[in-house]
Amino acid sequence: MEPRIIKALAEIVGRENVLTSPEELICYGYDATPGFSRLPEVVVRPGNKKEVSRVLALANREKIPVYTRGSGTNLSAGVVPMDGGIVLSTVRMNSILEIDPENFIAVVEPGVIVAELNAAVEKYGLIYPPDPGTVTTASMGGTVAENSGGLRGLKYGVTKHYVLGLEVVLADGQIAEFGGRTLRSPGYDMVMLFTGSEGTLGVITKIIVRLVPAPTHRKSMIAVFHDLNGAGKSIADIIGHKIIPATLEIMDNYTIRTVESFVKLGLPVEAEAIILAEVDGDEATVAQDAAKMEKILRENGGQVRVATSAQERDQIWAARRAALPSLAKLRPSTFCEDATVPRSKVPDMVRRITEIAQKYDVQIGTFGHAGDGNLHPTLVSDLRNNTEMERVYQAMDEIFLTALELDGTLSGEHGIGLGKLKYMPAQFGEVGLDVMRAIKKALDPNGILNPGKLVGQLQ
Amino acid sequence: MEPRIIKALAEIVGRENVLTSPEELICYGYDATPGFSRLPEVVVRPGNKKEVSRVLALANREKIPVYTRGSGTNLSAGVVPMDGGIVLSTVRMNSILEIDPENFIAVVEPGVIVAELNAAVEKYGLIYPPDPGTVTTASMGGTVAENSGGLRGLKYGVTKHYVLGLEVVLADGQIAEFGGRTLRSPGYDMVMLFTGSEGTLGVITKIIVRLVPAPTHRKSMIAVFHDLNGAGKSIADIIGHKIIPATLEIMDNYTIRTVESFVKLGLPVEAEAIILAEVDGDEATVAQDAAKMEKILRENGGQVRVATSAQERDQIWAARRAALPSLAKLRPSTFCEDATVPRSKVPDMVRRITEIAQKYDVQIGTFGHAGDGNLHPTLVSDLRNNTEMERVYQAMDEIFLTALELDGTLSGEHGIGLGKLKYMPAQFGEVGLDVMRAIKKALDPNGILNPGKLVGQLQ
Structure with a gap:
């Protein structure tokens, strides 16, 4: 990259926020997807929308590729700078700007980590439901750009169901705001267009999200099936009985064996499938739904264990959380x-x-x-x-x-x-x-x- | 409009589906918005996507305006053919193509009336929640194009939260499908872009929607306030206690007086505001939320009446439903x-x-x-x-x-x-x-x- 561009970038974001040494660049040349990597020519870390705007205006004028990067946990090579150019890191724009408990709304910058937002709204009895596996690492900007899902998708939906408003910097550096603090906004739904657009339409600099009341109760269970059909039928029957668990997960035999060989949770390695489920809500609903669900799982041949303590619950979900790390160790x-x-x-x-x-x-x-x-x-x-x-x-x-x-x-x-x-x-x-x-x-x-x-x- | 265009349209949709007489055209020259009207030059009623495609290809080639029209209940002059041209009525594309109770999905043509869809899914214990005031008249295509809301928005969201997939005919007559039968679809969210686009981007010819389990119980109440502040504080307190009613409505003094003068429901004409609310869900949750809500309304100065029968419930909602018709009579x-x-x-x-x-x-x-x-x-x-x-x-x-x-x-x-x-x-x-x-x-x-x-x- 021409020195004059580096110099211009330094003037915009400050010299300390322009990275050019190979050992620095190497951290930005890949994401969590095997088989794709390429060093960027420069990394910039703007601190606010105005700096983002000036970086994009410059890049657009000079026709230099810009790759916006949150925490780099992407699994589809979405943030790898395959044409070199500029990696724009949102790491410095990491403030929770506002929590509005009356309207169940939070306003954040893109660099806020998803789990940080949840920690901040907890004291109001609220949650931000989208919970990708990388919830403690992934940034809000990244999860909005990828329309991330998570374990609670069945009941709570995915990221797009919680994004109410966005401030974006367009390719030419112009700044626009779409959506807002209401459930619905008129005009073309640019908020939904930018959500899931994988950094190809603009840089998200502010996010307004909807929060929901935290469930007061929850109950987890695990069911072991020696026949995949029993697991499949259980899923159909649970939903058929109009029970919508917050989480309803499945693991196949290969995953079970792998998890067990690394983590030793006592999973039956000959099982064809395991279902892990959690219902949440108020006390009466949870008790009722959990009882129905347990019955359905048993009727379909499942050996069921219902968590009766926080510790037992954690154990069930430890098995699920161990799936990817265990497979990755193979x-x-x-x-x-x-x-x-x-x-x-x-x-x-x-x-x-x-x-x-x-x-x-x-x-x-x-x-x-x-x-x-x-x-x-x-x-x-x-x-x-x-x-x-x-x-x-x-x-x-x-x-x-x-x-x-x-x-x-x-x-x-x-x-x-x-x-x-x-x-x-x-x-x-x-x-x-x-x-x-x-x-x-x-x-x-x-x-x-x-x-x-x-x-x-x-x- | 040139006779050759009329002839070409008749060849596409059949002579009986091309309307040109003034007495026919006049029905298509306005919607529910005062102050906007203009006769179209021709009305066509295509029966399927191929006919829609051919109509649009022709109109695009000849640069003739096309106004897609469902039931014409629009309140922002959205379907008035202000530049003449072609009104494209979706009235003949009125089939419910599929109900998939296992996956909580329905597939409909745009001319299906919202209430018809709800009637059809009822036997599966499912509902399609978006319920604009015009639910018995409005078409699915129209409500998707307008991203319509309704009385249950607070708990259930608006139309966009239920549209999973769309088949659309583009301006040049090409046919595309976006989204599908899953909660999330990759690529730019064209489904959300077309939802709420008010007929300006394409003609919707097929809609895949998400359904949800019907609540088994519900409880309605009405609260009269002599002070608007009490009503406002009640709303804040209800939500603040994490109660999310399916419906939480307000009527001001002018509306109360008008409704009462026409419908004689015994509403107190001196009240500054009335709140009408309904909670739904399973039995225990409804009982608990209704009791809390009643307490909150009373504490804020409301005189509360809780419906104890279906008849009393209907009476409460009759007051709400009478609001617009009563005002319109003035x-x-x-x-x-x-x-x-x-x-x-x-x-x-x-x-x-x-x-x-x-x-x-x-x-x-x-x-x-x-x-x-x-x-x-x-x-x-x-x-x-x-x-x-x-x-x-x-x-x-x-x-x-x-x-x-x-x-x-x-x-x-x-x-x-x-x-x-x-x-x-x-x-x-x-x-x-x-x-x-x-x-x-x-x-x-x-x-x-x-x-x-x-x-x-x-x-």
Whole structure:
């Protein structure tokens, strides 16, 4: 990058917030997705919207790519600076600007960590429900840009259901505000357009979110199934009885065995599936729903253990939280995917993934959010082994196309980024993708914002 | 309109679905908004997406305006064909295509009436929550295009919170599908962009919506306040105690007097405000929340009556439902607006509206959804009286600018259309509005779809 650009950036954000040494840049050259990395030419850390605006105006004038980065936990190579250029880190914009308990609203800067927001609103008896697995690391800006999901999606929805307003800096440096403090805002829903746009349309500099009352009670249970069908039928029956658990998770045999070998929780390694569930709400509802759910799980052949203390509850969720770290320990390269299907197709999908693993001789553990069909087939492999990787990528292709075949979608929460770009035409067709590209072109005519991601390269 | 165009349209949709006689056209020349009317040149009633596609391809080639029309209940002149052209009625696309009780999903054509969908899903113990006042008349396509709200917004949200997928015909006749049967779909959120786009970006030909379990119990109550402050404090206290009623409505003194004079329900005509509320859910929660709510209402000076039978419940809601019809009977021209503020500002807003009515010597009754701040100041007047109308429009201006001043928004559910177009820069600024116009231009370069509405005329 030309020294005059570095100098101009330093004038905007201060010399101490411009990183150019290789040892600094290397931290910004990858995210949590294996197989994608590239060093940026420079990292800038603006402190406010005005600095963001000036950085973008400069980059737009000079046609330099800009990659906005929160905490870098992305799983679809969404923040890797594949064309070099500028990484714009939101780390310094990390203030909770306002908590408005009367209107159940919080206003935050993009660098606030999701768990920090939840900690801050707890004293008002409120929660911010979206809870991706990375909740203690991920930034609000990143989770909004990725429309992140989480364990409570079934009952509480995903990030988009909580974003009421956004302040964004556009590609040319202009600043706009959309939405606000009401449930609905007129005009085109730019708030929803920017939510999930993966940093390709603008830089989010302020976020207004909706909060909800914290549930006063909750009850967790774990059910072990020797037959996947019993687990599948349980999911259908629980929902069929109009019980909407906050969390309804599934783990397949491969995941169970892996977790048990690393964590020794006493999980039965021969089980075909485990369901982990939690209902929340007021005391009476929780008691009633938990009793019904336990009965359903047993009737479908599940061996059920209901947590009777906070410690037992923690133990149940420790098993679930151990899934990804345990799988990741098996082999050097972990691809945690999020192929998603309608809830009723979860057993089909789990079975199909197992068949795909056998067909391509690839190691796949599947766990995830059974209640909303958002599964995490996790392919463990070694990037250095070319012949294995060929099989891994073939298996991945087949997993995503199977999700589409089952009326599902390419991404339940991890985004498209670069990792899943090649499947986009299969979900949206060329017409649908062209519409998205027209939007990208309208808002970022020079294509400087996270170029090549989500909708691919523009003509 | 040239006869060759009429002929071409007849070839697409059949002669019987092309209306051209003045007595037919007159039905399509207005909506529920006073002060806006214009006859279309032709009305077409396509029966499926292919016919819609061919109509749009023709109109786009010939640069003829197309106004998509559901049931015409719009309150912001959103469907009035102000430039003549083609009205495209969705009345024939009126099938419920699928109900999927396992996944809580329904798939409908745009001409399905909202209440019909609810009637169809009832036997599965499910509801489609968005319930605008026009629920028995309004079409699904219209309510999606307007992102309609309703009485249950506080607890259940508005239309956008239930739309999972859309099939749309684009301005040039191409057909695209966005979203689907999962909670979240990747790529730009075109489903949310089309939801609330007021017919300016495409024609919706299929809608996939999310359903939720029907509450098994509900309890309604009415509380009379001699002091508006008591009503305002009650709203704050109810929410402050983390009670989220399905419905939490307010009526001001002017509305109370008007309703009482027409319907004779025994409402106290000297009361400054009435609150009407309903909690729903399972038996225990409803009992508990209703008891707490009754206590709060009494503590703040309310005289409370809790419905103990279905008949008493119906009576309470009859009062609420009578609000708009009663106000509309007072004078020839009724402007029912939807200026919306954060919940905590509702008492301020009601007071400011009363002051505005006095200042401009205009008759305004205010009622609406206190729980989500979506108020309906209803200005009753006579369009034929020019000097009165000048004052009415001045009052309207001040009401909307007051809503913005109180951190609110121009529209809680009725849309922008033409009626509120002039206030858009005050809410979004020229930068925000330019972004929306860039979107409009990208998707409808010839500006044929509902031209002049929502984002105004393009340069």
